[in-house]
Amino acid sequence: xxxxxxxxxxxxxxxxxxxxxxxxxxxxxxxxxxxxxxxxxxxxxxxxxxxxxxxxxxxxxxxxxxxxxxxxxxxxxxxxxxxxxxxxxxxxxxxxxxxxxxxxxxxxxxxxxxxxxxxxxxxxxxxxxxxxxxxxxxxxxxxxxxxxxxxxxxxxxxxxxxxxxxxxxxxxxxxxxxxxxxxxxxxxxxxxxxxxxxxxxxxxxxxxxxxxxxxxxxxxxxxxxxxxxxxxxxxxxxxxxxxxxxxxxxxxxxxxxxxxxxxxxxxxxxxxxxxxxxxxxxxxxxxxxxxxxxxxxxxxxxxxxxxxxxxxxxxxxxxxxxxx
Amino acid sequence: xxxxxxxxxxxxxxxxxxxxxxxxxxxxxxxxxxxxxxxxxxxxxxxxxxxxxxxxxxxxxxxxxxxxxxxxxxxxxxxxxxxxxxxxxxxxxxxxxxxxxxxxxxxxxxxxxxxxxxxxxxxxxxxxxxxxxxxxxxxxxxxxxxxxxxxxxxxxxxxxxxxxxxxxxxxxxxxxxxxxxxxxxxxxxxxxxxxxxxxxxxxxxxxxxxxxxxxxxxxxxxxxxxxxxxxxxxxxxxxxxxxxxxxxxxxxxxxxxxxxxxxxxxxxxxxxxxxxxxxxxxxxxxxxxxxxxxxxxxxxxxxxxxxxxxxxxxxxxxxxxxxxxxxxxxxxxxxxxxxxxxxxxxxxxxxxxxxxxxxxxxxxxxxxxx
Numbered sequence: 001x002x003x004x005x006x007x008x009x010x011x012x013x014x015x016x017x018x019x020x021x022x023x024x025x026x027x028x029x030x031x032x033x034x035x036x037x038x039x040x041x042x043x044x045x046x047x048x049x050x051x052x053x054x055x056x057x058x059x060x061x062x063x064x065x066x067x068x069x070x071x072x073x074x075x076x077x078x079x080x081x082x083x084x085x086x087x088x089x090x091x092x093x094x095x096x097x098x099x100x101x102x103x104x105x106x107x108x109x110x111x112x113x114x115x116x117x118x119x120x121x122x123x124x125x126x127x128x129x130x131x132x133x134x135x136x137x138x139x140x141x142x143x144x145x146x147x148x149x150x151x152x153x154x155x156x157x158x159x160x161x162x163x164x165x166x167x168x169x170x171x172x173x174x175x176x177x178x179x180x181x182x183x184x185x186x187x188x189x190x191x192x193x194x195x196x197x198x199x200x201x202x203x204x205x206x207x208x209x210x211x212x213x214x215x216x217x218x219x220x221x222x223x224x225x226x227x228x229x230x231x232x233x234x235x236x237x238x239x240x241x242x243x244x245x246x247x248x249x250x251x252x253x254x255x256x257x258x259x260x261x262x263x264x265x266x267x268x269x270x271x272x273x274x275x276x277x278x279x280x281x282x283x284x285x286x287x288x289x290x291x292x293x294x295x296x297x298x299x300x301x302x303x304x305x306x307x308x309x310x311x312x313x314x315x316x317x318x319x320x321x322x323x324x
Numbered sequence: 325x326x327x328x329x330x331x332x333x334x335x336x337x338x339x340x341x342x343x344x345x346x347x348x349x350x351x352x353x354x355x356x357x358x359x360x361x362x363x364x365x366x367x368x369x370x371x372x373x374x375x376x377x378x379x380x381x382x383x384x385x386x387x388x389x390x391x392x393x394x395x396x397x398x399x400x401x402x403x404x405x406x407x408x409x410x411x412x413x414x415x416x417x418x419x420x421x422x423x424x425x426x427x428x429x430x431x432x433x434x435x436x437x438x439x440x441x442x443x444x445x446x447x448x449x450x451x452x453x454x455x456x457x458x459x460x461x462x463x464x465x466x467x468x469x470x471x472x473x474x475x476x477x478x479x480x481x482x483x484x485x486x487x488x489x490x491x492x493x494x495x496x497x498x499x500x501x502x503x504x505x506x507x508x509x510x511x512x513x514x515x516x517x518x519x520x521x522x523x524x525x526x527x528x529x530x531x532x533x534x535x536x537x538x539x540x541x542x543x544x545x546x547x548x549x550x551x552x553x554x555x556x557x558x559x560x561x562x563x564x565x566x567x568x569x570x571x572x573x574x575x576x577x578x579x580x581x582x583x584x585x586x587x588x589x590x591x592x593x594x595x596x597x598x599x600x601x602x603x604x605x606x607x608x609x610x611x612x613x614x615x616x617x618x619x620x621x622x623x624x625x626x627x628x629x630x631x632x633x634x635x636x637x638x639x640x641x642x643x644x645x646x647x648x649x650x651x652x653x654x655x656x657x658x659x660x661x662x663x664x665x666x667x668x669x670x671x672x673x674x675x676x677x678x679x680x681x682x683x684x685x686x687x688x689x690x691x692x693x694x
Contacts, residue, residue, distance in 0.1 A: 040469070084671035093407055093469050095671035097616060098663050105659030106355075113359040113652040242473055249470060287489060293481035296474040303466035312467065 005149075011270050012154045016162060017228060019266030021046065021237075023165040024220035025244030026251070026258045027172040028213035034176060034253060035209035036189040036315040040096030041081055042217055043241025044103030049074040049221025051107040054121040054232035055114065057128050063226050066128075070226075071218030077103065078214030079207075086206050089319035100241075108234050119234035121225070130159040130227035159227040161219060166259075168216060173255040175212075185209055189313035192320045202320045220244075246299035253313065265295040331677075331684045337623060340676050341669060345621065348664040355660060359652055366646065366653060373645025374638035382514065382527020388630075388637030389529075389594045392536040394615025395633055396543050397587035399624035401468075403547055404580045405560040410457060410472030411588040412612025413479030414450040418589025420483065421449030422596045423491065423603030426504040435507025442508070443535075443593050450589015451582040453479060458581025462574035468581075476612075487605050500604035510535075510598045530598030535590065540626040546583075556580055588612060610659075617662055620670040636662070 025042045032039035049070035057066030077099050084095040111119040135156035141148045176182040187195045188205045196202050220240075225232040247265050251258025272291025279285050353363035374384045394411045401408035408414075425445035429438045457471040487499040496502075510531040514524040547553040555576050559566040566573055595607045614636055621635070622628030643658035668675075 038469075040473070080667070084667065084675075088672055088675045090671035090673065090675075091407075093409070094616070094620065094666060097409070097613070098667035098671050100663075101613065101659060101666060102663030105656055105661070105663050108656040109355070109359070109653065109660050112654055112656070116651070119656070239477060242477065245470070246474065287485050289481040289485040293478045296477045296481075300460070300466070300471055300474045300478075303470060304460045304464040305466075 005146075007274070009149060009153045011267065011274060012150075014270040014273070015263060015267040016154065016158065017266075018269050019262045020158075020162045020165045020228070021220040021223050021240050022244045022247055022262040022266060023259060024168060024216045024223065025241050026248040026262050027168050027255060028216035028220070029245055029248040030172055030176065030253055030255060030258060031185070031209045031216070032213040033248070033316055034189045034313055035185050035206045036192065036313055036318065036320070037081070037085065037206055037210055038092040038096060038317050039081075039210070039213060040093055040245070041077065041099035041103075041241075042213075042244055043237055043239065044096075044100035045074045045077045045214060045217035046221045046224065046241050047100075047107055047235070047237040048077055048103040049218040050225040050236055051111065051121070051221075051232045053218075053222040054124065054225040055110075057124055057226050058122055058231075061128055063128055063130050063222075066226050067130075067219070067222045070222040071215050074218035074221060075211055075214035078210045078217075082207050082210050085319060086203055086210075089321065092317055092319075104235065107232070111232065111234065121232040123231045124226060126230075128226070129230055130161055130222075132157045132159055133163075159223075161223040161227045164219065165223075168219070169255050169259045176255065181208075186313070189315055192315050196320075196322065206320075217241075243295050246295050249312075250295075250299055250302055252311070268294050330681045335680060335684065336677070340680060341621065341623065341673075343676055343680075344668040344673060345665065348661065348668040351664050351668075352657075352661045356653060356657070361650055361653055366650070366657075369645050369649045370639065370642030372642075374642035379514075379525035379527040380641060382525065382529040384634070384637040384641040385533055386527060386529045386594070386599075386637070387640040388633045389533045389536045389598075390591050390611040391614055391618045391633035391636045392540060392629060393590040393594070394588050394612050395618030395622055395629040396539065396615075396626065397584045397612075398615045398619035399622065399629060400543065400547070400556070400587065401580060401584045402619055402624045403553075403560050404556045404577060405563075406458075406461070406577065406580060406584075407469050408454065408457075408472055408581065408584050408588075409469055409616065410454065410475045410585070410612070411615045412608050412610065413472070413476035414453040414585040414588035415591035415608045415612050416476075416479045416483050417453040418446040418450035418586075419592035419596055419603055419607060420486065421445030421447070421589065422592045423501055424449075426508055426603075427491065427501060430505035430508045435505060435509075438505070438508045439510065439597060442597055443590075446589040446592040447586040448589075450592075451586040454581040454583075454585020454588070455578060458578040458585075461581075462577040484605065487603070491603065498605075501602045503602050504597075508597070509601055510593060512598065528599045530594065532590070532594035532598045535593065537630075539587065539590065540630060543587075544626045552576075552579070588615070614662060617666045617669070620673070621665060 025046055029039050029042055052073035053066040053070035056069035057063050081095050081099060084090040085092040108119040111121060115121055138152055138156060142152050176185060184195060184200055184205055188202055192202045195205065224236055229236070243265055244262070247261035248258050250261035268291050272288045275286050276288045277285065356363040356366050373380060375381055394415065397411050397414065398408055422442045422445050425442040426438060429441060453475060457468050457475055460466040460471050461468040491501050492499055493502040512528065512530045514526050517524040547556065555571045558569060558571055559573060559576055563573060591608060591611055596603055600607065618629055618632040618636055621632035639658045639661060643655035646657055647654050
């Protein structure tokens, strides 16, 4: 009993660690797609900002500086995306794909040119990273059964970006559903003509949305390389941007359900790692690949309308031109 | 997205794509410059690596073969205005088709027949991996871009599982199957040349290249000379019009995705039947994604796709030469160039249109028509 409780605690703990970059990226996706811009490029922006974060931190020694550099890099990628598919009305999927491939090539090429370590950045010392924060009253609380352990192991002891990701969800919810900006943002994604008629610039709204998305992806990248990890490794985003995309669809473009989708996908991955080589009663050994594929399978099933219906914003993927 | 109707075709199909390509290369050159190397020397090294050394052309054409298959796969879907990002997964699963056919039959059936069956296997398995997203798009309204992305990952997980747990050669550490029987496979061109009394440098170029060229011709015929091709293109121009014309939209979508997946699956014959002679992990190496760049550059036409494939083949082969000649730039540079080409030839394809239109009208314009 005690042992299985320990297992659950450690599973939840790794779920949160795995879910954090997914949450940032999925919120980024919500901002972008709610305004009508498909964002396949989450993966690339995260990868690029992870590299920039690690590099800037290594050079300056300050993770704060690294974080801002990451956000800046990710926002520049967003601007390229915007220039291609808002200003030039290019295809949003192609543009996002270009950003992903570009980020992949750029980070390896620059990494090799700068550090000659086969694409890795030099390892960062712990004072150069965002380290786990211990909450106050830990010692007193650890004696409380169940809750105490939960608090000490799962809630406390993460780095600042983990807590920031939870804030990001509420921030996204608040901005999109409770502010005038958010109302306009959603309108731009559903019926841009209506917004245009009201005298609001569709172009400006969409640029603002993808810049917010850029910032959030920057946070995700920084989390990977200067908070959770201690340096950049090639292809370190490893498809997380696509899982975030899946989580966003799974959460039907709504922040709170998307948060739970991210946690679910994070949990599946944590569980997959945990179950590797373990024989389960009745089932036998569950291959780790099943757990890896499950987020994608679930998303496909959801999209196909077998569990509820996921409806994308109305004007998604369509460049806006005034002439109609 | 459509071509401008102000400027003549030779400008919009010929000059503007070349200008976009040129821009992509200029930006790539800038990156090389910032890294501290000479971009012109890099280009020189790559051209030499792709064409000059013995066997270099063979290698270039071997890569070209892969890109023709994946480029055609993406292009066919584009003609129906479907974006098939799943070429990577379809090629991978196509490999499973090849592998299964060979492992099951190669001890019992004559090699020639097994090879034919394996080619069919690659097409059918690739097609299945295309049909499912096609069906989901046509009948259930799931967005094909998202489903094909998801299917790439599902394919990757599936193949790792099968290769690690099921069809791995017993007693073997690395996840790959046993070698196929020696009489199975597509013969390499340099061996063929030896039979004919010609001397050719060794390269992995094999009969798949001929298959690719044949398929390209078939592609042209299918898209521009058959009723089905007409239906595909109508669907691509306007779904509403296609419905009014009595075209069965959903079955067309499903068939297009089947053929598209089958084309991508053919990558497996070049890689597995032509070179590796076994099924191994990650043999697709991103060729499916490069197919997108190839289709965009080649404007979805077999001739354009051949030229674009040749360019990418040269980039891939020439890129390996970068590793030997430079300390600070490597073959991953090619990935960067590829990204820039997708950006400029794809996403920014029409950026230059207004500029070219203005210049054209200034010198040749007939303002009464404009």
